[in-house]
Amino acid sequence: MADALLEAQDLRKYFPVTSGGMFSRVKGYVKAVDGVSFSVYPGETLGVVGESGCGKTTTSKLVLTQEAPTSGSLIFKGKDVAQLRGRELKEYRQAVQVVFQDPFSSLSPRMRVGDIISEPLEVHSLMSRQGIKNHVGEVLELVGLPADVSRLFPHEFSGGQRQRIAIARALATNAELIVLDEPVSALDVSIRAHILTLLEELQKELGISYVFIGHDLAAVAHISDRIAVMYLGKIVETAESLELSNNPLHPYTKALFAASLPSHPDEDREEMAISGEVPSALNPPPGCHFHTRCPYYMERCSEEEPRLKEVSQSHTVACFLY
């Protein structure tokens, strides 16, 4: 396979928890992202799943340079993102775009659609005025909206249309990587499939890579080439999308799939429910983070931390069962 477009190596982000006040002491750290490694190849989709608080969003913030990693590095096209300055940083921000979950919050209510979409172009002064105008029309048509909606305000659109506008904005600078932060979770079920299909078509046409973050396994499995499952700041399993849905190995992945709706009502599936809550990220359990809720708990799990192990080609899992 070609070189990775984006590669994360042992990425960590710890948020200090202070006691507050002027002379605050650091009481501990929330290990939001704790040693995560993944790579995204050109033209492919990496899905990231996990429940709330598992570090998905922090990971996306790290990729978007909204937060600086505590340690570890992000390599984009062979260059460390943390070292990028000036012109190179601008180029990175041009190449990496994002679509947020809530299209009602991600479009400025006081700007016209055309201004929203052309903003990245203006910021990076990529085109002339007329060029921008034409380009806005092109990307709008690319996402299935008529070009002349650029004069309207976001509140004149439905949720699905707004998400199309958000995607158009991400496409405007010819992005190479788009972080999709739960792009369909806020939409009606009937619209989700449209947006997912649109994203797939755009990928085929333009060869963009996606990092698709979500908690809806069906959607993630549908669109992704590979999936990484996260639990409490760590990746517990990665596999090709089909392999993962047919043969989930990690008990947590199994539980996730058991909890999602079957694709066919008669489908015979392993029943598995996990009990309890996600432990606090401030004070995660020792050993395997999942051992407090794991049905296959062994003594070893609370003493030793399992490492990601390759069980078959491109299928890795962090569990002592394998």
Next chain:
Amino acid sequence: MASDQILVTSPPSGAEHVSAVAHRSLAILREAPKLPVGIILFVALVAIFAPLLAPHDAETSVKPIKIFAPAIYAGGTWDTALGTDFQGRDILSRLIYGARTSLIIGLLGTVFAGILGVTLGIVSGYMGGLWDQVIMRITDAKLALPSLVFGIFLAAVLSPGLWTIILILMIVFWTRYARVIRGEVLSLRERDFVKLAEVTGAGKIRVMFRHILPNIMNTAMVLFSLTVGVAIILEASLSFLGVGVPPPTPTWGNMLADARPTLISERWTLTVAPGICIMLLVLAANLLGDWMRVRLDPQLRNR
């Protein structure tokens, strides 16, 4: 893919769209409370056409000093409908010219205070950290001073005049804006569209003035209309205390001040007339501000 595309109604063409916007703003105006808008429009028109409306010059005597002579009194004339003051100047003419000073000072003072306060509020809220600390501590210090006393102090230090009063109003009132706007910006900067702009690589100035400013304009407008009334009162108070616009320029405040010795004499129009003018204008400004607050509140807007 098709089903939600069908929902896109064809947008109105250019001219239609503009007229739609005009139509909507006209509809909003029609909804505005009649009385306050009427009072403010009336005062504004009077101020603009003062030279045409005033029967006499406002700064020179038209009657011998001892004669009061309002129209309804025996010996009074309609020529000086509300009577003349101690220097024989026509009260009605002075009221008409005074409307100019009051409006100019009230509006410009609040606008300048608004520009300063909104800018500092946005910077404070968006930049955070040291910027926030410094600006907010200055605001705190300013808010600890009573505005009238602080205004008198400034007026005493600076040389008196119209622009001095406007400057004083600006210094006194910017903190109101800064505080409220900062709070609003704190919540706005966490919104996704601001993050999206940052991720895109938009500079801080651009984010502040292209993304945040348009979204706090509602609040700023409400604050503006609520502050106008207070500013007019502060101007009147300063003039009443003798540190405002220097005589002989008429303002409603210094008309009251001039009339102070006559409070218990029969020349009641000297105090009542400017008093009523101030009251009505401030009331109108406050009512309008109150209406705007409700009208522009997104949660109450579409009812």
